[in-house]
Amino acid sequence: MQLRLPSSIxxxxxxxAEGAVPIGGATLVWAGWQRDGFPEQAVSLRNLPEAGVVGPEELGGxxxxxxxxxxxxxxxHRAASGVGTGAVRRAATVGGNIVGSTLRCLLPAxxxxxxxxxxxDPDGVYDTDLSELLAKRHVLVALxxxxxxxxxxxxxxxxAGGPPPLVVAAAVHAEGPASGAPDAPARLRVAVRDGYEVLSESTPYDADAGAEQVLDALAGxxxxxxxATARDAVRAEVTDVLARAAAA
Known part of the structure; x- marks a missing residue:
C-alpha cells in the first residue's frame, strides 16, 4: 500500500481523484484491511496545514x-480527552472519530x-453542515x-463490554450580533449519545428565566x-452550564 501525504489542497x-482511500489515524481501518486486504493507495491529511489547526474557533480534521x-x-476538550486510552488518543484523529467511527465521541460536542x-472532495473544498458531513462521509479538513x-x-x-457510555454535551451561545443575526435570541444546545444514537435539540435561552423554564422547553x-437516567444526566449538565453562562 502506498501512503500519500499531500501538503496542499x-x-x-x-x-x-486517483482513488486514494482516506486513512485518518488508521485506528479503525487497520484491522479491516488486515482481514480484507489493503487498498493500493491511502491518503493522510497530517501534512496539510489546514487540517492541523487547533484554535479557539477551529480544529483540523x-x-x-x-x-x-x-x-x-x-x-x-473534554470529549477528546475521554476517548479510549492514551495510546488511542495519540493515534486517532478528529476526522476519523467523527466521520469514520460508529462511536462518534466528538460528535455531540x-x-x-x-x-x-x-x-x-475531488472537485474542491467547501463548507457544509454536520448532517451532510456524516451522510456523505466527506473527508473532513476542519471544524x-x-x-x-x-x-x-x-x-x-x-x-464493561456493554454499549457505548451515555454522553451529554451542552453549550449556550450568545444572542445578537455575536450570533451573526442581530435579533437572534441566545440559545442552549444539547446533544446526547445514547447507545450508538445521537440526539440534538436547542431552545432559546433567557438568563432571567431560570433553568427550570429551559428544562421545561427541552421536555417538549x-x-x-x-x-430516566439519561434525562437526569441532561438535567444536571444543563443546570451546570446555564449557571456558568449566567455568570459569564
Whole structure:
C-alpha cells in the first residue's frame, strides 16, 4: 500500500481523484484491511496545514486527539480527552472519530457548538453542515464554530463490554450580533449519545428565566423520550452550564 501525504489542497484533491482511500489515524481501518486486504493507495491529511489547526474557533480534521487541549471550548476538550486510552488518543484523529467511527465521541460536542465542516472532495473544498458531513462521509479538513458563553460535557460510566457510555454535551451561545443575526435570541444546545444514537435539540435561552423554564422547553423535544437516567444526566449538565453562562 502506498501512503500519500499531500501538503496542499490541490495535491490532496489529486490523491482522492486517483482513488486514494482516506486513512485518518488508521485506528479503525487497520484491522479491516488486515482481514480484507489493503487498498493500493491511502491518503493522510497530517501534512496539510489546514487540517492541523487547533484554535479557539477551529480544529483540523487531522489533529490527533491528544492535541485537542484547552485552547478549544471545554465541551470539545473534554470529549477528546475521554476517548479510549492514551495510546488511542495519540493515534486517532478528529476526522476519523467523527466521520469514520460508529462511536462518534466528538460528535455531540461538535453539534452543541453548532460547528460547520470544511470538507474536501475531488472537485474542491467547501463548507457544509454536520448532517451532510456524516451522510456523505466527506473527508473532513476542519471544524469551525463560534465561541459559546459556556459549555460542558458529561460522560456516564458504562458497563464493561456493554454499549457505548451515555454522553451529554451542552453549550449556550450568545444572542445578537455575536450570533451573526442581530435579533437572534441566545440559545442552549444539547446533544446526547445514547447507545450508538445521537440526539440534538436547542431552545432559546433567557438568563432571567431560570433553568427550570429551559428544562421545561427541552421536555417538549425528542429528548423527553430518553431513559430516566439519561434525562437526569441532561438535567444536571444543563443546570451546570446555564449557571456558568449566567455568570459569564
Amino acid at each position: 490541490a495535491e490532496a484533491q489529486r490523491c482522492l 487531522a489533529v490527533l486527539l491528544h492535541r485537542v487541549d484547552a485552547t478549544v471550548p471545554e465541551v470539545l 461538535a453539534l452543541v457548538l453548532d460547528a460547520r465542516a470544511t470538507v474536501l 469551525r464554530w463560534r465561541t459559546p458563553l459556556a459549555s460542558g460535557y458529561r460522560k456516564v460510566e458504562g458497563a 423535544t425528542d429528548l423527553a423520550g430518553l431513559p
